[in-house]
Amino acid sequence: MVQPTDTQSLILWVGTALMALGTVAFIAMGWGEKNERKQEFYIITIFITAIASVSYFSMATGYGLIEVPVGGETLDIYWARYADWLFTTPLLLLDIALLAGADRNTIATLVGLDVAMILTGLAGALARSSALNRMLWWGISTAFMIAVLFFLVRTLSGQAARKSSAVAATFSKLRTMILVLWSLYPVVWVLGTESTIGALTLTQETIAFAILDVTAKVGFGFVLLRSRDALEDASTSA
Ligand code: RET
Numbered sequence: 194m195v196q197p198t199d200t201q202s203l204i205l206w207v208g209t210a211l212m213a214l215g216t217v218a219f220i221a222m223g224w225g226e227k228n229e230r231k232q233e234f235y236i237i238t239i240f241i242t243a244i245a246s247v248s249y250f251s252m253a254t255g256y257g258l259i260e261v262p263v264g265g266e267t268l269d270i271y272w273a274r275y276a277d278w279l280f281t282t283p284l285l286l287l288d289i290a291l292l293a294g295a296d297r298n299t300i301a302t303l304v305g306l307d308v309a310m311i312l313t314g315l316a317g318a319l320a321r322s323s324a325l326n327r328m329l330w331w332g333i334s335t336a337f338m339i340a341v342l343f344f345l346v347r348t349l350s351g352q353a354a355r356k357s358s359a360v361a362a363t364f365s366k367l368r369t370m371i372l373v374l375w376s377l378y379p380v381v382w383v384l385g386t387e388s389t390i391g392a393l394t395l396t397q398e399t400i401a402f403a404i405l406d407v408t409a410k411v412g413f414g415f416v417l418l419r420s421r422d423a424l425e426d427a428s429t430s431a
Contacts, residue, residue, distance in 0.1 A: 195269050196255040201399045205253035208403045212246035215411035222418050230428035237288050238414040241281045245410055248277035263321055268386055269395055274402065275315040281410065282307050286341070288417060289367050292360060292427050293353035303344050310337035317387065324389040331388065335379045342372055359422035366416055374409045381405070 197205060216239055223235030251257035257273025283304045290300045317330025345368060353364040384390060385398035393401065418424070 194255070195258055195260050197253065197258055197399075198396065200396050202253050202255075204396070204399050204403050205249050208407065209246050209249035209253055211407050211411060212242045212249055215242040215407075215414060216246060219414055219418060228428055231424050233291060234288060234417060234424055234427075237284050237291075238418060241284045241288075241410050242414060244280050244284075245277050245406060248273045249406075261319060261321060263327065263389070264323055266389070270318050270387065271399075272315070272318065275311055275318065277406075279308065279311045279315075282311060285371070285409070285413060286345075288413075289345070289364065289371065290349060292367070292417070292423065293349045293364055294356055294360075294427065295349055295352050299344070299348050299352065303341060303349075306337050306341045306344065310334050310341060313337060314382070317382075328383075328388060331379065331383060338375065338379060342375065345371060357423075357426040359420065360426050363417065363420040363423035367413060370409065370413055370416065374405055377405055378402075 196202075219235060219239045219242060223232065223239070226232050226235060248257065251273045252271050257276075258269060258271050261268045261270045286303045286307055287300065290303060295303075311334075313330055314334040317327045317334060320327045320330055350364075350368065353361055356364075381393070381398060381401045382388065384392040385401070386393070386395045
C-alpha cells in the first residue's frame with residue numbers, strides 16, 4: 194500500500210484544517226439567516242468546503258491515494274480529488290449561477306459540461322494503457338473546461354448584467370476567480386505526476402492543488418458570502 198510522504202501528509206492535513214475552518218466560518222456567517230433564498234447560498238457554500246475537508250482527510254491518511262501502473266512505471270494518484278471535484282465544482286457553478294439569476298437550462302448545461310470535465314479527467318488519471326492515452330483524456334477534459342468557461346463568460350455574464358450593480362460587482366469578482374484558478378488545474382495536472390512529463394514532483398503538485406483548492410473554495414466562499422447586498426438583491430428580484 195502506497196502512503197503519502199510526511200511532507201505530503203502535512204500539506205494535506207493543513208488543507209483538511211483550512212477546509213474545516215472555512216466550513217465552520219460559513220456556518221457562523223449564515224447562522225440566523227431567515228430568508229430561504231439567501232440560505233441557499235450558505236447551504237451550497239458550506240457543503241463545498243465540508244466535502245473538501247473530508248476529501249483532504251482521506252488523502253492525508255492515505256486512503257485517497259492509489260498506485261496506477263502505466264507502461265512499466267507506477268504513478269501515485271490521489272483519486273479522492275476527483276470525488277471531491279465531482280460534487281464541489283457543480284456546487285461552485287450553482288452558487289455563481291444563482292447569483293446571476295441563471296435559468297434552469299443554463300444551469301443544467303454548465304453542470305453537465307462540468308461533470309463531463311471531471312469524469313474524463315478521472316479517466317485520464319486512472320488510465321493504464323499508455324501515457325498517450327492519458328494525455329488524450331486530458332485533452333477531452335480540457336475541452337469540456339473551455340466550454341464551461343465559455344458559458345460562464347457568454348451566457349451567465351449576460352444574465353448577471355440584468356441584475357443590480359451589487360450583484361454585477363460580486364459576479365465579476367467570482368467569475369475572474371473561476372477563470373484564473375480553474376484554468377490552472379489542467380496545467381498542474383499536465384506538469385505533475387498524472388502525465389509522464391513529470392516537471393513537478395508529487396509533493397510540489399500536492400502544494401499547488403492545495404493552494405488552488407483552498408482559494409477556489411474558501412476564498413470564493415468568503416467573497417460571495419460577505420457580499421451581503423449582492424445576496425440580498427439576488428434573493429429578492431425574480
Ligand atoms: C482535471 C484533469 C485534467 C484536465 C482538466 C481538469 C480540470 C479540473 C478543474 C478542477 C477544479 C477544481 C476546483 C476545486 C475547488 O476546490 C480534472 C485536473 C481540465 C477545473 C475548482
